[in-house]
Amino acid sequence: MRLVAINRGDPMKLKNMLAGAAAFVALSSSAFGQSATAPTGTPMVDKWNYKGVSISLGGFLAFETVYRSNSELADIGSTFGGIPLGNSSVGHTSEFRETARQSRYAMLVQGDIDPNTHGAFYGEFDFLGAPQGANSNESNSFAPRIRHLYGTIDWDDLGWHILAGQNWSLVTLNQSGEAPRTELPPPTIDAQYVVGFAWTRQPQLRIVKDFDKRYFIGLSLENPQTTFFTGANALPASLHLTFNGTPGSGFSTVNTLSLNHIPDIIVKMAAEPDEAHNIHVELLGMFRNFYDRYNFHNDNVYGSAVGAGLFMKVIPGMLDVQATALYGQGIGRYGTSQLPDATIRPDGKIEPITENELLAGVTWHTTPMLDIYVFGGREQDLTKSYDLAGVPYGYGNPNYSNSGCISETASGSCVGNTKEVDQITVGLWDKLYKGNFGEFRLGLQYSYTERKTFEGIGGAPNGKDNMFFTSFRYYPF
Numbered sequence: 001m002r003l004v005a006i007n008r009g010d011p012m013k014l015k016n017m018l019a020g021a022a023a024f025v026a027l028s029s030s031a032f033g034q035s036a037t038a039p040t041g042t043p044m045v046d047k048w049n050y051k052g053v054s055i056s057l058g059g060f061l062a063f064e065t066v067y068r069s070n071s072e073l074a075d076i077g078s079t080f081g082g083i084p085l086g087n088s089s090v091g092h093t094s095e096f097r098e099t100a101r102q103s104r105y106a107m108l109v110q111g112d113i114d115p116n117t118h119g120a121f122y123g124e125f126d127f128l129g130a131p132q133g134a135n136s137n138e139s140n141s142f143a144p145r146i147r148h149l150y151g152t153i154d155w156d157d158l159g160w161h162i163l164a165g166q167n168w169s170l171v172t173l174n175q176s177g178e179a180p181r182t183e184l185p186p187p188t189i190d191a192q193y194v195v196g197f198a199w200t201r202q203p204q205l206r207i208v209k210d211f212d213k214r215y216f217i218g219l220s221l222e223n224p225q226t227t228f229f230t231g232a233n234a235l236p237a238s239l240h241l242t243f244n245g246t247p248g249s250g251f252s253t254v255n256t257l258s259l260n261h262i263p264d265i266i267v268k269m270a271a272e273p274d275e276a277h278n279i280h281v282e283l284l285g286m287f288r289n290f291y292d293r294y295n296f297h298n299d300n301v302y303g304s305a306v307g308a309g310l311f312m313k314v315i316p317g318m319l320d321v322q323a324t325a326l327y328g329q330g331i332g333r334y335g336t337s338q339l340p341d342a343t344i345r346p347d348g349k350i351e352p353i354t355e356n357e358l359l360a361g362v363t364w365h366t367t368p369m370l371d372i373y374v375f376g377g378r379e380q381d382l383t384k385s386y387d388l389a390g391v392p393y394g395y396g397n398p399n400y401s402n403s404g405c406i407s408e409t410a411s412g413s414c415v416g417n418t419k420e421v422d423q424i425t426v427g428l429w430d431k432l433y434k435g436n437f438g439e440f441r442l443g444l445q446y447s448y449t450e451r452k453t454f455e456g457i458g459g460a461p462n463g464k465d466n467m468f469f470t471s472f473r474y475y476p477f
Helices: 011-030
Strands: 048-050 053-068 095-099 104-114 117-129 143-155 160-168 201-211 215-222 264-271 279-294 297-315 319-329 342-344 350-352 354-367 370-381 384-388 391-395 418-435 438-453 462-475
Antiparallel strands (some): 053 462, 201 215, 215 264, 279 297, 319 354, 370 418, 384 391
16 A cells, blocks of 8 residues: 655554554445455556446545534534524523534446537435434434435537536536536535525526637526515515415425525626636626515516626645625525525515625645635625504614614514624645545634624624634545
């Protein structure tokens, strides 16, 4: 076995330890009729060929911890838009959790239909599903969930590409073209990434045309869903209003499902104008439909958004910069803080909330073994407030009461609509080992997040959280 030189402790001890681990893996694998080591003289390969297609495996085993100065009662994915205010008793406590749920497994199947036409299937799963019976009391039983599950067809000679299935939204920044598996999420341990990161993972039908592999235009029809803040007060009883309901077959009845009948439509143009492809720029537009039924007729309201993105290898192989911006109406669910898409006017009409989402980050590849990153982001909503007969409605209404938000002992109610979430994040990934046994990586991350609320009666209280993460991951493939 050949070890990569890492100069960490006694190399012979590390070699013996890994050899023992390999023997254990081989013994465990033999119980399933498989050999974990190649026969003597046979080179190890990273894919298998079966009936004309290649099969590659991927994923990692993760042991991770999170400490938060203000408890969110959350696992490895934080709730940035729900950082507790002063009235929360739980918010005055800290929390520490250990988890293996971000462990991931993946499979890529690829084949050539003809010399210019290529097909692929990709599936990726983790264990961050949380059915109603999941808990951390004893067995810590959590469900696998789909991250990605899609098929693609690519025509090299025509420059056309089709994707169907669940994948990152076309809104998500790519580092190369508009192809799947080139998306560029921030390299965080936090499973909710960074404030300001615009993304979803959802079913979609995507068509992309490339021009000489340097210019791209894509159209994606994506699964719709609407998140609401209906208002702090009950809507007038005279309204006959339906905008969501208890789901039927195939969904958990614990949740609600919005009424939607038109997919989210996203168009994105990308360019890599320099010959070395060290610069990638994007412009996008999004069209959304919001749908309800009130006073015995259906009503459609529309929202739109524009966005831009940049990925640049400032010093190729050493320093990368990325930045994104998204602005429009009804885009809350595309932001990592999950602010609401829309509110309801007192006449029953849906009103999309205007929001902006900004993110910028730098990743420094200090050595082939060590990456350091710094990211900053913001998500901000504008007010949509209405009053009827002296009763406040909408989102961010200055006549809402925040007097009960200040402390545990404060009197009055607490609406506390979130106006803005800001965050700064720093972290590192260190490849402790890379060799025939795969990779071992150590990750450390710190983030400071502040949730700001709209001014109301009693002021504009804030919530703050300091979060520390560690991750130890093993990549066998």
